[in-house]
Every structure is written in C-alpha cells, then in structure tokens.
Amino acid sequence: xxAARVVQDHGVHVEGINFYTGFCVExxxxxxxxxxxxxxxxxxxxxxxxxxxxPLHIVDVIEEYKEVLPRPxxxxxxxxxxxxxxxxxxxxxxxxxxxxxxxxxxxxGEVIGQRPKSQTRDKLPVINRDAGVEDLLLRPLSAKLxxxxxxxxxxxxxxxxxxxLHGRSRKPQFALARELGIEAWAQPAGGCCFLTDATYSAxxxxxxxxxxxxxxxxxxxxxxxxxxHLRPRDHFKLIIAREAGETRFLQGYKRRYPHLRTxxxxxxxxxxxxxxxxxxxxLAARLVARYSSGRHAERVELEFEDTEGRVRPLSVPPxxxxxxxxxxxxxxxxxxx
Amino acid sequence: xxxxxxxxxxxxxxxxxxxxxQARVARMAVGAELQVVVTDPGALEDIPAWCRVHGHxxxxxxxxxxxxxxxxxxxxx
Ligand code: SF4
Numbered sequence: 299x300x301a302a303r304v305v306q307d308h309g310v311h312v313e314g315i316n317f318y319t320g321f322c323v324e325x326x327x328x329x330x331x332x333x334x335x336x337x338x339x340x341x342x343x344x345x346x347x348x349x350x351x352x353p354l355h356i357v358d359v360i361e362e363y364k365e366v367l368p369r370p371x372x373x374x375x376x377x378x379x380x381x382x383x384x385x386x387x388x389x390x391x392x393x394x395x396x397x398x399x400x401x402x403x404x405x406x407g408e409v410i411g412q413r414p415k416s417q418t419r420d421k422l423p424v425i426n427r428d429a430g431v432e433d434l435l436l437r438p439l440s441a442k443l444x445x446x447x448x449x450x451x452x453x454x455x456x457x458x459x460x461x462x463l464h465g466r467s468r469k470p471q472f473a474l475a476r477e478l479g480i481e482a483w484a485q486p487a488g489g490c491c492f493l494t495d496a497t498y499s500a501x502x503x504x505x506x507x508x509x510x511x512x513x514x515x516x517x518x519x520x521x522x523x524x525x526x527h528l529r530p531r532d533h534f535k536l537i538i539a540r541e542a543g544e545t546r547f548l549q550g551y552k553r554r555y556p557h558l559r560t561x562x563x564x565x566x567x568x569x570x571x572x573x574x575x576x577x578x579x580x581l582a583a584r585l586v587a588r589y590s591s592g593r594h595a596e597r598v599e600l601e602f603e604d605t606e607g608r609v610r611p612l613s614v615p616p617x618x619x620x621x622x623x624x625x626x627x628x629x630x631x632x633x634x635x
Numbered sequence: 636x637x638x639x640x641x642x643x644x645x646x647x648x649x650x651x652x653x654x655x656x657q658a659r660v661a662r663m664a665v666g667a668e669l670q671v672v673v674t675d676p677g678a679l680e681d682i683p684a685w686c687r688v689h690g691h692x693x694x695x696x697x698x699x700x701x702x703x704x705x706x707x708x709x710x711x712x
Binding site: 316318322340341344345347348351352353354355356357358520550 | 646648649650651653654657677680681684685687688689
C-alpha cells in the first residue's frame with residue numbers, strides 16, 4: 299500500500315494486481331462460519347485500492363500455483379510457505395501482465411530484511427533474476443539501499459524522494475504512513491496466506507502423505523480450512539463440521555464425498571475422505587456421534603449417504619471423549635477455536 | 636430496464652465471484668448490464684468495491700433466500 303502510494307506521488311499511474319492462489323486468508327473462513335459472520339468481510343486488497351483510488355485486478359493463479367507449491371526450488375519457510383519461490387512466481391506473473399497491458403515497470407512493497415528468508419538483501423536479486431524483470435522492479439521503500447533501477451535512471455520517479463527502510467521493525471513504515479496521511483493502514487504483519495500457519499500446513503502435509511502425492515485441487519485446500527479433521531486410520535479421515543455454517547458448507551460437498559449426519563440428536567455433518575471400509579464406517583459414525591448432542595446417550599442414530607445419494611441408517615454408541623487419541627486430530631488441532 | 640446477462644457465482648467463495656465478474660465484464664460493452672448471482676455474503680462487499688475502483692455502477696442488489704443478486708452496469712473504465 300505504501301509503495302503504491304509513494305509511486306503515485308511521483309505522478310505515475312499505478313494499478314494494483316492481487317494474485318489469488320487459493321491459500322489466501324481473505325474471505326473464506328468468514329463466509330463459512332456463522333460465528334464470524336459479524337466480522338468485516340471486506341477484501342483487503344480491494345479496500346487498499348479504494349483508499350488509493352487505483353484500479354485493482356485480481357488474478358486467478360490457482361492452477362499455476364500447483365506447480366509452485368509442491369517442489370519449491372528454494373525450499374519452505376517455517377511451515378509449508380514457499381515464500382521465495384512464491385515471490386519469483388508472482389513477480390514473473392506481474393511482468394507478464396505489465397507487458398500484456400502496456401505498463402512500464404513493477405512496484406512491490408518489499409523492505410530489505412523485513413522477512414527472515416525471502417526479503418534479505420541477497421534474496422532480492424534472486425527474485426529479479428528468476429522472474430526475468432531485471433531492473434524494471436522498483437522497491438520504493440528500500441530503493442536507496444539498492445542499485446538504481448531503470449525507472450529511477452530514466453527519471454520516471456525521483457530516487458531522492460524514495461526511501462531507505464530496512465529491518466524487521468515496522469515502526470518506520472507506520473511513521474511513513476502517517477507522513478503520507480494514510481490513517482487506516484492495512485498491512486498484515488504476518489503472512490496473508492494460510493501456508494504460514496502451522497496447523498494448516500500440518501493438515502496439508504497430512505493430505506499429501508495420505509494421498510502419496512503432492513497434488514491437490516481447490517476443494518481440497520478449501521476443506522482444510524473448515525471443521526475438525528480427524529484421521530483415525532491412515533487410509534481415511536473425517537471432516538466434522540463445528541457449527542451450522544460449516545454444516546451448510548460441507549453439505550455442498552455431498553456429491554463428492556460420502557457423508558454422515560445424526561438423525562436422533564442434533565449434530566454435525568461429517569465428510570469421509572479416503573478408502574474406508576465397512577468396519578471404518580462404524581468407527582466414523584461413533585466419532586460423529588461423539589460430537590452430537592447425543593454424546594452421553596446410549597446410542598445415536600445416523601444416516602450414511604454415499605456420493606450417489608443412497609442413504610443407509612446406522613445406530614452406534616457414541617465414542618467416549620477420552621477414547622479419542624490426540625494423534626487422531628490432524629495437526630494436533632482439536633478444532634475448538 | 637435493459638436485459639442483463641447473468642453470471643452464476645453460486646457456491647463460489649470470495650474472491651472467486653469477483654474474479655469471474657472481472658473476466659465477464661472485460662468482454663462486455665460500456666452500458667451493458669450484468670446480473671451476478673452469489674451465495675457468499677462477502678461478495679456483497681467485494682463486487683461493489685471492485686466496481687467502484689473500476690468505474691462500474693451497481694444498479695441494484697436484491698436478496699432471495701440464501702442468494703444475492705448484484706446488477707452491474709459496465710462503465711467506461
Ligand atoms: S506468505 Fe504465502 S503468499 Fe506470501 S510470499 Fe509466502 S507463500 Fe507467498
């Protein structure tokens with residue numbers, strides 16, 4: 299946001315690009331969970347664009363990102379976040395967009411040393427080189443600490459009026475925001491993507507491990523954001539809704555996954571993912587019953603529905619909570635948040 | 636009222652409805668109208684915000700059960 303504003307102040311026409319990988323934090327969980335419905339649902343990038351009075355293009359890179367995430371050349375960060383590869387990819391996409399739309403250069407808000415792995419001084423040139431942008435990438439917030447780029451040499455922007463921010467502290471950026479008269483400043487301190495989240499990454503790693511492959515589709519990665527994920531056996535897992543909003547959301551997947559729902563008591567919908575057998579079905583039903591309001595009843599009645607819509611009744615004793623081993627909760631996440 | 640093209644974005648979560656709207660509007664003429672049908676309430680914020688930054692106009696929004704319809708008039712950009 300700051301970087302775009304700084305360049306605007308040089309009289310340059312700036313348009314924003316926001317890449318949607320499928321892992322972005324925006325929106326989803328808010329939309330799904332009823333308890334989050336009250337929170338503002340605005341899209342941050344759009345909000346920023348509006349503050350700056352610039353058009354914003356949201357680009358779908360879900361498919362292409364499937365090539366970036368599984369085998370990152372420069373490895374992962376603390377979790378499954380391939381930040382350096384991700385930046386190379388996004389700057390490369392921005393270059394394509396710039397060329398296709400007749401723009402002259404690219405601006406990013408990177409600050410030297412702000413992120414431990416992907417924004418160190420020696421990593422920035424890697425992004426330029428691998429993304430093929432050479433000296434057409436301007437980082438106005440740290441520009442004075444970097445070699446002059448073409449926009450500076452050509453006088454499209456005035457290098458003297460750019461900045462020399464560096465390091466992890468965000469204070470200088472806040473000060474700059476104030477100076478520019480930006481009151482509300484939307485810059486998430488952490489990642490804006492689920493891949494920086496330890497629990498989410500553990501769920502993704504579990505999915506890859508269970509499938510024996512690092513392929514995924516959009517539904518897979520959406521479902522990792524929803525419900526309790528329990529893997530009682532290596533070959534199948536359950537996704538159990540935690541509340542009404544999630545139940546509605548999971549119902550949207552009932553032609554893709556077989557599911558269980560309680561009938562004798564109020565309870566969640568649960569999807570079954572994997573190669574389960576008859577024996578597993580009983581275990582699955584007992585677990586779902588444990589999360590229904592019949593958890594203390596002798597028996598709970600359920601319905602099992604396969605992906606063709608065939609329904610079959612089941613009746614099971616709910617599993618006692620102390621019989622559910624911790625290890626079954628994927629990523630150690632009990633889903634109580 | 637002019638007849639509007641319709642774009643079905645039901646069961647898509649944000650920002651996908653915005654992305655689909657953006658792709659469709661790019662192929663439409665100035666002054667044409669598009670009706671976007673969504674189920675993610677977030678789209679009620681995002682699509683109008685997207686329209687504002689691109690100079691398109693939201694002419695009406697209406698709710699029908701779990702669905703919302705957002706009618707857009709394509710601006711000069
Ligand atoms: S936090 Fe996520 S979106 Fe941001 S650079 Fe890292 S992997 Fe990419």
